[in-house]
Amino acid sequence: MTAMTKERLAAFVDGELTPEEAAQVVLHLADHPDDQALVDEMMAANLALQRAFGAPMAEPVPPAILATLGMGQVVPLRRRAVPLWGAVLGAGLAAAAAFVAMLPGAAPGLVVGPVAEGSALHQVLTARASGDAAVLGDGSTLAVLATMPASGGWCREVERLAEGLTEVALACTEGGVWRVDVVLAEGLSPAADGFMPASGEGAAALTPWLDRRGAGSVLTPDQERAALAAGWR
């Protein structure tokens, strides 16, 4: 076998080789752990880059750009890992929000919008520390995963575990009122309408929404206790 160059390994990672050439590289890698490590690193870097800059793929086209293109009424569906149902801050998202009502199973779970006082979610958000799970009437559990300071107050990542379904939501205070910005679901089959669940991303997929809220670092348990005790003022 000819010497394996870094360029050829890169071409393998970037999908530039024919199936035969790629098979040769795979055979080579089996006996060359250093080259295998380099291939792993390049693949990991590609994945990290795709995730680091992937937020726009899960967002609707900004209204200003739509207006520039004279297409203000169009919100194209994208077959990507996007929120199953959800709305983010800002205008022009009515079409995304409309899925809330259409999707089965939304009712007992987490939904985008203001959090009703007295609801289980409200109780968990206002009174429970991260990791302190509450069991709901339908057998699912609800727990805060992390709390962050945000530009308008506080944000908390919430997880609801039900049979065959995990929901991760971001709830933030806005003028002292808790509001769910987005709900991501895992464990469902791809929906027929072109949207797919945000599989495998978990809480990490909330990054774009955390960024929009200007969320900072996760509170330590002591900091969180203090914020709880102060009623999230």
Place this chain on the structure above:
Amino acid sequence: MSADLQFRKDLVDLVPRLRRFAYSLCGSMPDADDLVQAACERALKSADQFQPGTRMEGWMFRIVQNLWLDQRRRARVRGDQVDPEDIGLSDQGRGASLPQDRLMLEQTRAAMATLPEAQRAVLALVAIEGQSYRDAAETLGVPVGTVMSRLARARETLLPLLGLSKGPRQ
């Protein structure tokens, strides 16, 4: 459907990818949106230069990249300073308490921002946009060999910054 409407619809379909490409070049979402907006305006003005049936994607990526390079050149002439806060090079110590995954993504964005413009563009097209070397070469107006060498240099810089590299290899 009129050709003009079809053209604008095709552009709308491309916007998510244009925003991702612009984000990877600028390192900031507001700047990326300004860039994509400007690129769309340019595309509408130059619509007659687009050949229907050819790759709109490559044409638009080229417009985005050229506008970005123009902006960078103008900023250099004006002596604008890049604020490290804007591109995530300084995290004011926040990184220490960020969940590991978010920290990695922030590191990745910061590492990308350290790359020279030409390397950043080629890495964005190949690693993020998934373009072939040939398409990336066409978009950037350079030979395929240049794409490969820029890609190699970009990765030599990037992998250690991401903590993914065990060190230089011979």
